[in-house]
Amino acid sequence: MTKKVVHIITGLNDGGAEGVLARLCLHSKKVQHVVISLLDEGKYGLLLAQSGVTVHCLGMNPGKPSIFRLFRLIRLIRAEQPDAVQTWMYHADLLGGIAARLAGVHRVFWGIRMSSLERGKSSRLTLWIARLCALLSRWVPEKIICCANKALSVHSALGYQSDKLVMIPNGYDLSRFKGDPEMGNSVRRGLGLGSGVFVMGMVGRFDPLKDHFNLLDALAKVAETEIDFRCLLVGKGLEPDNAALTARIADLGLQDKMQLVGQRPDIPAIMNALDLHVLSSCSEGFPNVIAEAMACGIPCISTNVGDALDILGDERTICPAKDTTALAELIIVMADEWKRNPAAWEVRKNVSTQRIKERYSIDSMVSAYESCWFGKGNIGSQLCAD
Template structure:
């Protein structure tokens, strides 16, 4: 008999956790999946429904939970009668975890996606929920699944029950994220980018944790070296409708160097259009965009956040966070390598895709989650941690 897993997530907008949840539901063969969004259907709700996954939306305001909404969630979980409940991110871990226990579900698994909780970068409510969850972690979840080794250590120090913390790295659909020069050429043609231009980019929503201003400050220093480059910024909030970002770009004199593309649905094609993907974040868990770009054969550089170094496997591609000078030097060194050593650059491209294929396949991720949900506690822990 096929087992059922109910997933509870804050929302289904365009984000890393939402994408991982969707890939997990679509590739898991040992379970039937139901998704409950505390908010709305977002980007991924319709995709899940078209693929046969039931989606329920509660239209909640996660910042103002109510007893009535809690018991509505309890009734919904009880009606689904799941074998396991998997929650995603702090709000859903707390609210969904309690609801699942009240519904009589014994096998509850929390999902932690962040690797830092810093004042001024994470909201006060988020930090409060994380600390409360740490207190409840002894009783509510069976396991706490983190997407990064850094997240395991940070949450252990925060007071989460350390013997329940395990790590499952994200997995990727390599039939979608793969090297395809023809797709990249179409995007470059669309944007008016010639083959002799060094094209870098960053995919990720406009958010203080992504630290786009750090990247812009670095690009000013790159431009001073007379490198012919274009930078594509892709993601929610990165369009012309963002006056704060546009004003910053204009003030720095980068209006002819930076293109704001906003949110797009053809991310694999955009990745293939890049010569280099740059991640300028000041905080991450397991940065999906690095793995997705590498899977497309695109070399990456990143600030040293979350498990970025673990994914990249190359200390030369890492610099400190919130240091625009170090990030600029990293980009400049990489641009010179692209320009002067085409043969070495091709090796770097193929090495990037091979690393993701060997370490971060979707099958490995799905198997690890299924072992946690349905295996014995010890067996699931060993598989997940490995």
């Protein structure tokens, strides 16, 4: 008999956790998946529904908790009669975990996606919910699945039940994220970028945690050199009507160097259009964009956040968060290699692709989740058991 898993997530808009949930549901063939969004269908709801995954949307107001909708969630879980419930991120861990227990489900699995919880970076509500989840972790979940080693250690220190914490890294569809120079050249032509210019980019929504202003400050230092570069900023909120962003670009004199691309559906093509992907975040869990770029054969550099170094596998491609000078120096070193040593750059591209193939395939992620839900299997150094 096919096992059924009900997934509960805050919403299905564009985001790392949402993307992983979608990939997991679409590639896990041994399990029947049902998705419950506490908010609306967002970006991924329709995609999942068109692929045969049942999607329920509760339409909750994030600012006004509703006991009526909580009871509706309980009834919905009870009606689905799942063999296990997997929740995603703090709000869903709390509400979904309690609702699943009240619905009579014993196999509840929480999902942790963040690797830092600090005042000023996370909202007071998020911090409060995380601490409450730490107290409830002794009772509600059977296992707590973290997407990164850093997330596991941070939440263990916060008081989450340490013997329930396991780590499953994200996996990627390598039939979609792969090297395709022609696809990349098409994007370049569409954006008016020539083949002789060094094209950098950062994919990720406009958010203080992504620290785009740190990247801009670093690029201002790079612009003082002879490097001929362009930088694409791709993601929600990164459009020309972002007044704060365009003002900072103008103040730094980077108008001719930057292109605000906004949110796009063709991320594999965008990645292939880059020579280098840069991540300037001050906080991450498991930065998907690094792995996606590397899968396409695009070298990456990053601030030292979350599991970025584990993905990159090279300390020379990482610098401290919020260190503008160090980030600028990294960019300059990479641009110099790209221009002066094409053979070494080609080796770097091949190593990037191979690392993702060996460590972060979608098949290995799916197998790890299925083993955690329903069987025994080693996940890194952790054991997910019945």
